[in-house]
Amino acid sequence: MATSYVLFVVIGVVVGLTVAPLAYNAATASGGTVAVVPIDGGIDGNTATAYTDMMQQVRQSSDIKAVVLVSNSGGGSAAASETMYLQTKRTAQEVPVVASIDASSASGAYYTIAPADTIYAKPASVVGSVGVLGTLPQDLEPNEIVGTTGPNKLSGGDSREFYSILESLRRAFVGAVVESRGDRLQLTAAELTQAQIYSGSQAVQNGLADRIGDRQAAIERAAEVANLESYRVRTLRPTDQVVRFVSRNNYLASDAPNKEMVDFEYFAGRPGTGPTFLMMPGSYVSTEWKLDAAAATNAAADGGVSGSGSAIGAYERPPIRAAAAGGRS
Amino acid sequence: MTPRDVGVALAKRLAVAAIVVVVILAAAFAIPAATNAPTESEPLSTPEYDAETLATTPVPAQGEIDADRSAGNRAGVVVIDESHSNRFGRADIAPLVRELTSIGYGVRFYDGDQTLDQELSNANAFLVIDPGQEFTRDEIDDVRQFTSGGGHLLMVGEPNRKSISASLFGTSITERESALTTLAARYDMSLGTAYLYNLETNGGNYKHVVARPTSASELDFDGVTMFTAASVNSRRGTVLLRAAPNTHKAGLDDGGRHPVAIHKEQDNVILLGDSSFLRADRFNVGDNEQFAAFLVEFLISGNSSGSIDGGDDETTDGEDGESTDTPNETDQAGDGSGQNNTTTTPPPLTPAADSLTPPADWAPGSVASAATAEAVPSASSARPVEPAARPG
Numbered sequence: 001m002a003t004s005y006v007l008f009v010v011i012g013v014v015v016g017l018t019v020a021p022l023a024y025n026a027a028t029a030s031g032g033t034v035a036v037v038p039i040d041g042g043i044d045g046n047t048a049t050a051y052t053d054m055m056q057q058v059r060q061s062s063d064i065k066a067v068v069l070v071s072n073s074g075g076g077s078a079a080a081s082e083t084m085y086l087q088t089k090r091t092a093q094e095v096p097v098v099a100s101i102d103a104s105s106a107s108g109a110y111y112t113i114a115p116a117d118t119i120y121a122k123p124a125s126v127v128g129s130v131g132v133l134g135t136l137p138q139d140l141e142p143n144e145i146v147g148t149t150g151p152n153k154l155s156g157g158d159s160r161e162f163y164s165i166l167e168s169l170r171r172a173f174v175g176a177v178v179e180s181r182g183d184r185l186q187l188t189a190a191e192l193t194q195a196q197i198y199s200g201s202q203a204v205q206n207g208l209a210d211r212i213g214d215r216q217a218a219i220e221r222a223a224e225v226a227n228l229e230s231y232r233v234r235t236l237r238p239t240d241q242v243v244r245f246v247s248r249n250n251y252l253a254s255d256a257p258n259k260e261m262v263d264f265e266y267f268a269g270r271p272g273t274g275p276t277f278l279m280m281p282g283s284y285v286s287t288e289w290k291l292d293a294a295a296a297t298n299a300a301a302d303g304g305v306s307g308s309g310s311a312i313g314a315y316e317r318p319p320i321r322a323a324a325a326g327g328r329s
Numbered sequence: 330m331t332p333r334d335v336g337v338a339l340a341k342r343l344a345v346a347a348i349v350v351v352v353i354l355a356a357a358f359a360i361p362a363a364t365n366a367p368t369e370s371e372p373l374s375t376p377e378y379d380a381e382t383l384a385t386t387p388v389p390a391q392g393e394i395d396a397d398r399s400a401g402n403r404a405g406v407v408v409i410d411e412s413h414s415n416r417f418g419r420a421d422i423a424p425l426v427r428e429l430t431s432i433g434y435g436v437r438f439y440d441g442d443q444t445l446d447q448e449l450s451n452a453n454a455f456l457v458i459d460p461g462q463e464f465t466r467d468e469i470d471d472v473r474q475f476t477s478g479g480g481h482l483l484m485v486g487e488p489n490r491k492s493i494s495a496s497l498f499g500t501s502i503t504e505r506e507s508a509l510t511t512l513a514a515r516y517d518m519s520l521g522t523a524y525l526y527n528l529e530t531n532g533g534n535y536k537h538v539v540a541r542p543t544s545a546s547e548l549d550f551d552g553v554t555m556f557t558a559a560s561v562n563s564r565r566g567t568v569l570l571r572a573a574p575n576t577h578k579a580g581l582d583d584g585g586r587h588p589v590a591i592h593k594e595q596d597n598v599i600l601l602g603d604s605s606f607l608r609a610d611r612f613n614v615g616d617n618e619q620f621a622a623f624l625v626e627f628l629i630s631g632n633s634s635g636s637i638d639g640g641d642d643e644t645t646d647g648e649d650g651e652s653t654d655t656p657n658e659t660d661q662a663g664d665g666s667g668q669n670n671t672t673t674t675p676p677p678l679t680p681a682a683d684s685l686t687p688p689a690d691w692a693p694g695s696v697a698s699a700a701t702a703e704a705v706p707s708a709s710s711a712r713p714v715e716p717a718a719r720p721g
Contacts, residue, residue: 090373158610163534164387171383179377190528190575193535 031228032065036235040256041243043076048083050238055087066222069099072254075107078277084112096225100218101125103253108279114180120213121200129281131195394428396622401629403433405453412441414461424612446471453631454481463508479632482598488524488559517564523578530573540570550616558603566593
């Protein structure tokens with residue numbers, strides 16, 4: 001008799017242990033996942049591609065119910081920033097998107113998070129710099145070495161036409177921020193065009209951000225908007241990408257596994273090598289680049305009679321000066 | 330079992346196998362198709378990217394300087410200062426020189442080889458562009474005597490600029506300013522140091538300031554586009570051009586309609602806050618060539634004989650020197666120096682700082698040369714960016 005009881009107990013234990021994980025999972029089941037998407041470092045084509053990929057993951061995953069964008073970026077390429085803005089806007093149509101400004105969200109990075117439902121910032125966060133900067137085209141004339149099919153093929157156009165393009169980009173950027181922030185924005189479009197940088201607390205006052213808080217607050221807010229009583233948090237990261245920073249503050253604040261400091265020229269290209277449109281604060285411009293750009297600009301836009309010599313010499317420098325800060329892995 | 334029976338049985342089994350294969354393939358296709366979520370569920374609406382609102386067109390650059398030749402005697406001389414480290418190249422003023430010479434005027438560049446009074450002795454006008462060194466007391470006396478005798482003086486300044494230079498000893502930043510202080514002060518005029526900008530109405534960039542003639546100037550064109558200009562001030566005189574409403578001085582919050590060109594008829598002098606609009610690639614942007622024509626007429630109408638052509642030129646800041654001025658456009662230092670109590674402050678034409686609606690005289694379409702920079706691309710405030718057609 002006893003043997004038969006033992007047999008049944010063993011059977012019970014086996015069956016119980018087999019089913020127990022299901023019961024445990026049922027008890028601990030979450031309503032979904034809050035995805036954390038870092039916006040780290042300068043924004044370039046690689047950043048935009050990785051961001052697009054992560055946003056597509058978010059939209060296609062049935063388990064991801066909300067997104068938190070964590071910004072440690074001062075912007076970058078204009079075209080890449082526009083791509084990221086559109087991706088954020090598209091995602092915000094489908095799932096709640098909340099943003100957390102860590103060290104900074106300036107220029108193109110702010111462009112990227114503008115469509116978020118709620119934007120959190122810390123008092124020391126750097127926010128704003130809504131605008132575009134670009135290297136003016138050089139007044140180049142096709143010569144005996146380089147032939148072109150049209151007078152503007154080499155330079156792209158004169159400086160007045162270039163300014164016209166810059167103005168179009170500015171309108172797009174300012175318009176996107178105005179459209180995204182709506183009535184929450186306390187700044188006029190003209191004030192926004194000043195491209196000023198604000199602290200996090202100033203940003204909450206002027207409506208560029210909504211609340212003071214860190215990324216945890218943003219995650220909780222995202223879960224709340226998505227009606228998640230219990231949720232998992234998962235950080236999405238691009239694979240095998242080295243994140244490049246111009247600003248040391250962003251570098252220190254970011255938890256990107258592979259990161260390095262680079263010179264501003266990484267994003268801007270060498271002065272005089274052609275127009276580049278950047279959505280990045282002018283304060284990130286390195287001294288060397290500023291020197292060259294100033295000289296080049298004088299020559300191109302103001303008809304300056306001096307200053308081109310130093311610019312020509314500077315073109316010989318390598319475009320990227322990898323900084324010694326190194327990367328943590 | 331006959332071979333025929335075997336064949337039938339085999340065929341049946343093959344048919345069943347084929348049906349099974351078809352079912353499996355159908356399931357393999359149907360199940361993923363049914364379970365795949367659509368990649369994008371709804372189209373993205375981007376009204377903020379409306380191309381009609383975003384696209385801008387540079388202000389047209391057409392036309393030539395066509396000055397009224399009857400303003401001068403066709404045999405005069407205009408002296409252009411090159412002796413005070415003036416920061417311009419001769420190519421920069423080529424359009425102006427071309428028009429002067431086409432009228433028949435000689436253009437001489439003063440390099441300091443002889444005294445200024447000798448150089449100006451038979452000249453009609455003296456043009457001083459962005460000097461890097463102040464005029465000496467003697468030179469100022471010479472110029473003052475020249476203008477008192479009917480000669481015309483055109484001073485063209487620039488706002489202060491920062492210059493970065495590199496050398497073996499490192500880089501240094503120096504600030505350059507138009508050294509017009511002593512000369513202009515002799516005529517109770519002064520040049521602003523900060524550049525002007527306008528974020529709402531401009532020639533395609535915030536530093537490309539659009540200025541319009543004042544009613545007192547009697548100039549008949551729509552707008553001049555200046556490229557990094559300084560404001561100008563004068564104790565007396567007629568404001569020729571004022572910047573668009575809500576123009577700011579760099580670093581200052583309050584905006585206004587700053588004067589950028591002032592004419593003191595009684596002293597035969599004009600002071601401008603920008604020289605770059607005279608450049609070969611800028612002189613015909615918008616209505617610039619019409620203002621340049623006015624300047625050429627001013628230069629050639631100077632009297633080289635030493636006689637006084639205005640009748641009241643010796644008036645030295647007397648209260649009777651404003652007969653040609655209308656009260657509300659006679660400059661009393663434009664930005665509030667308030668030294669002239671005989672005139673009233675111009676009515677504030679500047680809208681509130683947070684308003685993007687221009688006043689009536691800056692209404693849409695009224696400024697042919699302004700590629701307006703409306704910052705909000707919304708239907709309520711966006712203005713056409715295509716400048717109106719203008720005569721070539």
